[in-house]
Amino acid sequence: MPQPVSILSLATASPPHQLPQAEVAAVARGLFQHVFPQYDRMAKVFDTAGVRTRQAAMPMDWYLTPRSWPERTEAYLQGATELFVAAASKALDEASLTGGEVDIIVTVSSTGVATPSLEARAMGRLGFRPDAARIPVFGLGCAGGATGLGLAARLARSSPGAVVLLVIVELCTLAFRMADLTKADIVATALFGDGAAACVLKCGEGGFAVVEASAEHTWPDTLDIMGWRVDPEGLGVIFARAIPPFARAELRPAMTSMLAGAGLCLDQVDRFVCHPGGMKVIEAIEAALSITQGGLDHERAVLAQHGNMSAPTVLFVLDRARRVGLAERSVVTALGPGFTASAVSLKRAA
Template identity: 75%
Template sequence: MSPPVALLALSTASPLNCLRQDEVAVAARTLFQDRFPGFDRMAPVFSSAGIDTRQSAMPMEWYLEPRRWPERTEVYLNVAVDLFVQAAKRALDEAGLTGGDVDTIVTVSSTGIATPSLEAHAMERMGFRPDAARIPVFGLGCAGGTTGLGLASKLARATPGGVVLLVVVELCTLSFRMEDLSKADIVATALFGDGAAACVLRSGEGGFARIEGAAEHTWPDTLNIMGWRVGDTGFGVIFDRAIPPFAKNRLRPAVDEMLAAQGLNVEDVDRFICHPGGMKVIHALESALSLEPGRLDHERAVLAEHGNMSAPTVLYVLDRARRAGLPAKSVLIALGPGFTASTVSLSAT
């Protein structure tokens, strides 16, 4: 029997720039009202999103000017590497380890392109060994935190005693744009924030949780629900307004199937830890999972304080949940491009 995988440590890191939602709403009206004919119909999203503040790679003034892809990429590389280092060092410190103890580095990011990838840029600052395995993962979007944790656990299980470092970094605000506006761009301006999270895993005992299993479900013919479109100014968001009803109506059978493969059912789960993609998504998740309204309280709190940071967001929720005290059995859930549901099952230790 393969050894268990321990989740030894978890940390988060946010940029220093703070976006207050009320100020963003005023700036968006000034910028977009004359450029987007339907702005007045879209404007309530800023007050109904459930967000008070967000953190961003750059000060708000930076986003008020047109930016080309090279400018956005330069910011991505500089800020993402800094956040990588901050989150990774905090997680390793918590685990009582250093960069030199890391055998495998899994880096998840879908909001910018860097080759060499982020962990290569961070090698010297982190003190990673030259023989450390590097595994950069792109394209998972909002599911990246959960899927990345599942991947890291499989690598830890396959290399008994090896230390696996997972780092998830997303700078979603770099997709803010003033030209070629769509409804999805307005929603993104109201929802997106930036952040990073890191986890340290190792096969064996210890840590605050044990990873029991991971699973994914991708629905056919759903490529257009979520993703990026590529333009002259970089990535532009693809959001289909059908995401909340899709989750409400079709998530439960997929979750039942993923849990059944681990000998579980929904009733066995003490706490679902979900990616809060937005307030409507939270409501849809509570309905799909037969949770009482308001049950996803940590999700609401993270959304209010940080917005939707894409992949790291669910790990922020996990961090809040573990500080409140993880129950015996919890399951992480996130939805991302594909269109895919991703889950990771945890047992508290």
């Protein structure tokens, strides 16, 4: 019988620049109203997105100058490395460990390109050993928090005694653009924020939760729902199909299938811990999984305070949930490009 994998710690980190939603909406109107014919009809998204403020790696003025891909990449490398160090340091401190005790580092990020990857750039500052295994993961998008947690747990289970550090960093605001606008760009401007989260996992007892199982479900012929487009400015968001109605119709059977693989059913889940992609996505998940309307309260609170930070957002929700008291069995879940659902079942530590 394999040893249980415990989550020893969980930490979050946010960049320093606050972007109040009212201020972002006012700036967006000044920039977009005269160049995007449907802007007045689209502008209500700033009121309905469920975001009150979010944090960004760069100050507001930085985004108001057209930026090339090299400029965005430089901002990503600096900002993402700082967030990596901040989140990882807090997670290691909570686990009473040092960087030198980490055996495997899993880095999840899809909002910039870093080669060498972020854990290598942070290696000296965190004191990682030269023989630590480095596993950078790109392309998971919003599903990266749940998928990354599942991957880190599988690595810990397959390497008993190893300390696995999972760090998830996304700088979604760097996708902001002023030219060649699409509806998706305006939605992204109303939703996206930056942030990072980190966990330490290891086989054995301890921590606040035990990972029971993880699973993914990718729907065929759904590549167009969500992703990045690449152009001379960098990475631009794609929302080619509406995500809320898709989630409302398709998430329940996918979740039922994922849970069945672990010998579980929906009725055995005490709390779903969900990635809050936006207010309409939250409402669609509640409907799909028969959660009382308004039941995803932690999700709404994180969205309001931080916006949609892509992959780390669901771990912000998990951190909030565990601080008020984790349910006996929780399922961490997120939707992302692919189009994919990811789920990780957790049992509260004894």
